[in-house]
Amino acid sequence: xxxxGGWTLWRxxxxxxxxxxxxxxxxxxxxxxxxxxxxxxxxxxxLRTENPTERNMDKRLFIKLFLSFIAATIIGTLSHEFGHxxxxxxxxxxxxxxxxxxxxxxxxxNNPIVPNSSIAMTLGGPIQTMLTGTIGxxxxxxxxKNFYQAAKLSLGQWLIIFLSLFWLRQTANFCTWLxxxxxxxxxxxxGDEIRIANYFDFPTWTVISITAIIGAFVLAIxxxxxxxxxxxxxxxxxxxxxxxxxxxxWLIQFGKYIMP
Numbered sequence: 326x327x328x329x330g331g332w333t334l335w336r337x338x339x340x341x342x343x344x345x346x347x348x349x350x351x352x353x354x355x356x357x358x359x360x361x362x363x364x365x366x367x368x369x370x371x372l373r374t375e376n377p378t379e380r381n382m383d384k385r386l387f388i389k390l391f392l393s394f395i396a397a398t399i400i401g402t403l404s405h406e407f408g409h410x411x412x413x414x415x416x417x418x419x420x421x422x423x424x425x426x427x428x429x430x431x432x433x434x435n436n437p438i439v440p441n442s443s444i445a446m447t448l449g450g451p452i453q454t455m456l457t458g459t460i461g462x463x464x465x466x467x468x469x470k471n472f473y474q475a476a477k478l479s480l481g482q483w484l485i486i487f488l489s490l491f492w493l494r495q496t497a498n499f500c501t502w503l504x505x506x507x508x509x510x511x512x513x514x515x516g517d518e519i520r521i522a523n524y525f526d527f528p529t530w531t532v533i534s535i536t537a538i539i540g541a542f543v544l545a546i547x548x549x550x551x552x553x554x555x556x557x558x559x560x561x562x563x564x565x566x567x568x569x570x571x572x573x574x575w576l577i578q579f580g581k582y583i584m585p
Contacts, residue, residue: 383559390483390560394567397487399575401454401494403584408453412446424580444524451517454494455536461488462543465551472551489547490564492540497568499537 402425409427413420418438420429429446431437464485465472472482498516505513513519518533552560574580 381558382562383556386556386559387563390563391567391570393483393487394564395571395574397490398568398571399580401491402575402580404457405450405454405494408449408451409446410449412449416442416445418442418446422584424584425576440524444521447517447520447524451495451521451536454491458489458491458493458540458543461485461491462546465489465547469551476553477556478553486547486551489543492543493568494540495533495536496540496544497572499533499540502533 403422406422406425406427409429410420410422413427413429417432418429419432420427422428427446427450429438468482468485472478475482478486495518498518502513502516502519505511512529514523514529516533518536519529521527522529522532548557548561
């Protein structure tokens with residue numbers, strides 16, 4: 326990878342995320358209004374004034390979230406592959422999972438895997454990922470009053486946040502797909518979303534782009550509607566670095582040795 330190619334990929338992904346998050350934030354304000362203000366707590370008989378350092382980085386929270394994003398990357402990858410796996414097993418095929426992929430074969434040499442069965446297995450992964458994220462998003466809105474009243478999120482609330490963030494796989498995949506174009510001069514023909522689009526004769530970019538935009542919109546909802554303002558900077562920074570670290574540690578460096 327050249328320095329120019331890497332820098333171009335970085336700028337493209339940052340521009341895409343900034344653009345979609347900005348659009349999402351604008352839409353949230355228009356649709357839902359501002360996050361309800363938290364009641365100020367008087368201190369020593371006087372009115373509480375906002376501490377200008379409240380929105381600065383929380384180092385302890387950063388470490389916890391950084392490690393959590395690494396774990397979420399690994400769990401999200403394996404649960405996505407389990408979506409492929411369970412569809413393959415349901416259809417009666419032999420299937421196995423490694424650190425980043427699912428393999429399926431027919432136990433009967435005279436009855437090979439047909440296209441309809443293959444596309445069902447392909448759909449199993451993204452559906453599992455997006456369904457999990459959607460369940461998390463539903464829980465966020467179901468318990469929204471508890472989130473609005475929280476100055477800092479509890480462990481249970483963070484678990485719901487991370488459940489919702491399963492949608493971010495779609496956005497990350499789009500950045501990887503877009504990066505392949507800047508680095509290699511052509512778009513990859515691999516990936517679940519590309520295969521799904523090709524099978525249904527959609528334009529190649531449709532499924533991966535639309536689901537990526539939804540994923541970015543979900544991120545905007547989570548960030549500006551459910552994350553307390555004093556924790557947003559820490560959350561976004563830990564998410565960026567933790568997600569990259571999780572991708573590198575599991576998909577590039579160590580996953581192939583742990584689950585070959």
